[in-house]
Amino acid sequence: xxxxxxxxxxxxxxxxxxxxxxxxxxxxxxxxxxxxxxxxxxxxxxxxxxxxxxxxxxxxxxxxxxxxxxxxxxxxxxxxxxxxxxxxxxxxxxxxxxxxxxxxxxxxxxxxxxxxxxxxxxxxxxxxxxxxxxxxxxxxxxxxxxxxxxxxxxxxxxxxxxxxxxxxxxxxxxxxxxxxxxxxxxxxxxxxxxxxxxxxxxxxxxxxxxxxxxxxxxxxxxxxxxxxxxxxxxxxxxxxxxxxxxxxxxxxxxxxxxxxxxxxxxxxxxxxxxxxxxxxxxxxxxxxxxxxxxxxxxxxxxxxxxxxxxxxxxxxxxxxxxxxxxxxxxxxxxxxxxxxxxxxxxxxxxxxxxxxxxxxx
Amino acid sequence: xxxxxxxxxxxxxxxxxxxxxxxxxxxxxxxxxxxxxxxxxxxxxxxxxxxxxxxxxxxxxxxxxxxxxxxxxxxxxxxxxxxxxxxxxxxxxxxxxxxxxxxxxxxxxxxxxx
Numbered sequence: 463x464x465x466x467x468x469x470x471x472x473x474x475x476x477x478x479x480x481x482x483x484x485x486x487x488x489x490x491x492x493x494x495x496x497x498x499x500x501x502x503x504x505x506x507x508x509x510x511x512x513x514x515x516x517x518x519x520x521x522x523x524x525x526x527x528x529x530x531x532x533x534x535x536x537x538x539x540x541x542x543x544x545x546x547x548x549x550x551x552x553x554x555x556x557x558x559x560x561x562x563x564x565x566x567x568x569x570x571x572x573x574x575x576x577x578x579x580x581x582x583x584x585x586x587x588x589x590x591x592x593x594x595x596x597x598x599x600x601x602x603x604x605x606x607x608x609x610x611x612x613x614x615x616x617x618x619x620x621x622x623x624x625x626x627x628x629x630x631x632x633x634x635x636x637x638x639x640x641x642x643x644x645x646x647x648x649x650x651x652x653x654x655x656x657x658x659x660x661x662x663x664x665x666x667x668x669x670x671x672x673x674x675x676x677x678x679x680x681x682x683x684x685x686x687x688x689x690x691x692x693x694x695x696x697x698x699x700x701x702x703x704x705x706x707x708x709x710x711x712x713x714x715x716x717x718x719x720x721x722x723x724x725x726x727x728x729x730x731x732x733x734x735x736x737x738x739x740x741x742x743x744x745x746x747x748x749x750x751x752x753x754x755x756x757x758x759x760x761x762x763x764x765x766x767x768x769x770x771x772x773x774x775x776x777x778x779x780x781x782x783x784x785x786x787x788x789x790x791x792x793x794x795x796x797x798x799x800x801x802x803x804x805x806x807x808x809x810x811x812x813x814x815x816x817x818x819x820x821x822x823x
Numbered sequence: 824x825x826x827x828x829x830x831x832x833x834x835x836x837x838x839x840x841x842x843x844x845x846x847x848x849x850x851x852x853x854x855x856x857x858x859x860x861x862x863x864x865x866x867x868x869x870x871x872x873x874x875x876x877x878x879x880x881x882x883x884x885x886x887x888x889x890x891x892x893x894x895x896x897x898x899x900x901x902x903x904x905x906x907x908x909x910x911x912x913x914x915x916x917x918x919x920x921x922x923x924x925x926x927x928x929x930x931x932x933x934x935x936x937x
Contacts, residue, residue, distance in 0.1 A: 501910075501924040508911075509933045672846040674900040687873065688850065694876055757868065757878075759852075768852050768868070785853040785904075793900035822924060 466494070469804060473502050477581045477808035480818040484796075484811075488804055496799045500792060504822040511782035517543065517752055517773065520782060522613055527784060528820045529610045530573065533566040534762035535784070536615045538769040541696045543617050546756035546771065549748055553698075553740040555619035560697045561735045562605055562614050564728040568639075569598040570763030571679075571721035574815035575650060578718055581808045582659045587649060594642040597635050604628050619745030629736060636736075640729050647722035660715035664802065664810030666794060667712060674794035678765020678787045679720040680814055684712030690761035702734040703727070714813040721815075751775045762787055764815050786820035824876040833865075833883045837892045840867060840881055844897055848872060849879065854894075854904045856912045858936045862886045863912055867894070885914065887935075893917040 467488050473481040481502035487495035507527055511520045524539045525532040537559060544551060576591035599609050606612040606622060614620055624632075650656065666676060671684045681688050689706045691699045707723040709716045752773030760767040765787030772781040791814050798810065831839045843849065852868040862884050871877040885891055891914055894901045902919070909919035913932025925931065 499923065501922070501926070504924050504929075506933055512934075673898075675846075675851045675898070693870070693874070759870070766852070770855050770866075770868075772857055781855075781857045783853075783855045785855075789903060789907075790853075790900070792903055797899070 471807055477812060479577065482816060482818045486799065486804060491804050493799045493802050493804060496796055498792060498796055500818055500821050502822065503819050507823045508782055508784060512779055516777040517779050518617055520779065521616060524784065525611055525613055527823055528817055530570045530817065531566060531762045531764065533562050533612050533614060534760050534767050536613065537563060538758055538760040538767050540615050540617050541760065542756045542758045542769045542771045543752060545758060546752050546754060547748065547750060549618055549746065551619055552743045552746060554742045555744045556697055557735050557739050558620045558624060558744065559615050560702060561732060562602065562612065563697065564731050565598055565602050567763040568725050568728050569595050571725050575718050575721055577812045578714065578809060581812050582656060584656065591646060594639065594646065597639045601632055601635050604631060616745065618748045623744045624739065633736060636729065636732055643725045643729060647726060650718050650722050657715065660713060662713050663806050664798060664813060665711065665713040666798060670794065670797065674797060675790060676794050677790045680717050680791060681765065682708045683716035683720045685710045690759045690766050694759045696758060696760060702731045704731060714809055717813045751777065752779065764788060764817060766790065784823055786817065788817045788821045792821065826878045826880060828880045828882055830882045833885050833889055836881060836883050837894055840894055841897055843879065851898045851901060854901065854908060856908055856934065858912065858934060860936060863914065891916040
């Protein structure tokens, strides 16, 4: 047995886009124990939503939980309120929500893939991935008016319609993106160095995924057929060609490949939305106050996002609960590290695409 | 949406979950607390793999001083939800450490009302 050494990873680390702290106990570079601290960016958002903001404002507050998946947060919240209050959202609004939701998934997945390339020392691929991600950022800005905090969905529909001028530009950009995404998928799938570096590294088994309740691309990369888009009717995914991507293997390589394949499916869905966008209103007026409780699940880019709300016919809700995908995946990450080489930690962490801003809220 | 709610006293929570929980069949989502003033309503949420909008919710109530039983014997990943309860509601959850989400200097049990 070698000498036991304590190695801290984070809260600030070159491989980490956000603060999380793992403290590893290692013996001969093998990890034998780990502690985790995720609370560096706790902002009391749930508390604020149930004390300071009226229920119609909360959608804009929860959009600030996360810069990357703010669309999913707003969508989760407004869907919960609409179900609680029996609001019938116009079909056009549902299609527009689906469009931004899938664009959001594409840019989030590209970010995760890019970061994984970076920690593998493949800076050129990181830059190429982020370069093509910029196309999606431009599309989201055209659609929503913002590059980051989108505030697109609202209770009863969406805040902006899609004009024919914007649609024309979107189609042009989507065509370029489709070509680039296919190229990226081929690189992430077939590159010799990436295969050597990632295949079999940080692998979750199917049994472990079930026991640890893993969500999102890490679950589907191990063969677990779970995707909220197929399990909860919050948007008309089936009408626009959604397909669940499931692979076997569960390592960093498969997690990235699931993301690459989901990007291609999301682009296909975007084409189908633009081709079949229904005419009509984008919003309905909402009257009354929320009473009772409701919970919903949304497939955010990183996995299952859960919203619980409770109201008692007041302007301010009694409770807003947000359970984000990274929160659900932290336990399996902790489990996975035991027995792993310390050198594989950065790539493994990043391949789970952790969002600590979401986790701590 | 199909929601099967199981209401049990606090001491029976673990038994109620053990009776139906099978990791190949049920996905544990989270445990949620709602402060009711002097006590907290707790709900453990589960959804069934491969089925649309099918949930099982185990509900109980606990006073601020009660010891909340851990379910990590059954569901190892539940520790993070339990530690969150301990931090944000100031509850005494079996085996949970405080400080995962809150700094020692920050206001304690922020999700308690009043």
